[in-house]
Amino acid sequence: MKAAPEDQAILLDVQRLDNDITRIAHRISSLQKGAKLTELGTTAAGLRSELVDATGKVEDAERDLARLESDTATAQARIERDTTMLQNVSSAKDAAGLQSELDSLQRRIGDLETSELEIMETLDVLRARVGDVEAKLADVEAQRTALVAERDTEIERLEGDRVSATQSRADVAAKVPDDLLALYERQRARYGFGASLLQGGVSTASGVTLTGADLQAVRAAAPDDVVLCPDSEAILVRTAESGL
Template identity: 35%
Template sequence: MNAEPSIQSKLLDLAAVDAELTRIEHRRKVLPEEQEVQRLEAERTTRKDAAVKVEIIIDDLDRDIRKLEGEIEAVRKREERDRGLLTAGSVNAKQLSELQHELGSLERRRTVLEDELIDVMERREAASANHDHAGANLDQAEQDLVDAERRRDDALADLKVAQQRCESDRAALSGGFPADLIAAYEKQRAGFGVGAALLQARRCGACRIELDRGEISRITQTAADVVVRCPECNAILVRTKQSGL
């Protein structure tokens, strides 16, 4: 395959554009802003789970409070009934003794229940504070995520602009090559990642391997318009004054 040296040298411009497209695609895959979004999504999930756990605790404590308040109210009503019977004076001595004993038991039971209620209410107050704290943490995580998503979207938009610019440059460049040369370049690029590279100081710019003297001698004796390939990676080697031939 033959091509004018000036045409071959333009392959380096095309290869530079393709290298930039490769870097853009790689950056898109490992975008730090995207990784930060994923980290913050996980953080938001963790904080949301923490808030839900506190809500469940609060619901359980509220249920316990309602139960204790109901039991205390039932004991108070029983006390009021017994006191009413005592006040009415309509009971005999045996019933009087039983009522007095029952009132003592009810008072002790009410005291126990009230102490339990105070303990549960204190735990409810602490859980409420934890819930407020968890809610604030969740709000902060969601705001951080919104900010990170905006930065990620901005970075992706910048990459898209850069990619479109490179694709435009590539379209303008690729149309200036002979069909067989651009086909060979594209095939090599598809298989190896680099279609053409500068032969510089006897080293292939694609695979970075230094060519031996025999290969350099062969290339030196090859006409300038003949397209040569790297014997190691098969990339098209573009010869210039920097090639050391």
């Protein structure tokens, strides 16, 4: 294929813009996947599970405390009833029976109150744990909210850059002859690069220095010959920098 050297040189601008568009697309994709957001989401899910567990233990302890308080109230009501009866009983045997029950009820209340104190101490610890988990969860959610806002702002900016680069690419590509552009697109689709500057004997697409034989073949080609890079298969653009 033949193409004017200046048309071949335009391909370097097309390639540069394609590289920019690809880089922007990768950056947007990376932001959308959001490794940090995923990490925070996993942390938040773990904290929610921990919060459910901690809250459940608080509720269980509160039910136990309520039961003990109810049992204490029942025992206290029986003490008040038995005390009233004891004041009015005339039989020594009945009085002894009531006094024995009162003594038993007092011991029962003592045991219940001890259990209540133990559960209240446990509740303090459990409620503190709930508060701690809630604080951690709130902090993680705040981080996620801020990160989402930053991500969306950055993606919006990148989308603008992509639109601009895509338009610039179209404007530049329009200056390239159709057959040359078609070859560029084909090589780029196959190998990742459509055009490569030969700079000081090095193909910038592959980063490889051309061998003596390859350089000799390039030197032998006419200026308007379209030459492919032997390593990257991109169109090898020759300029004054090529070292030929």
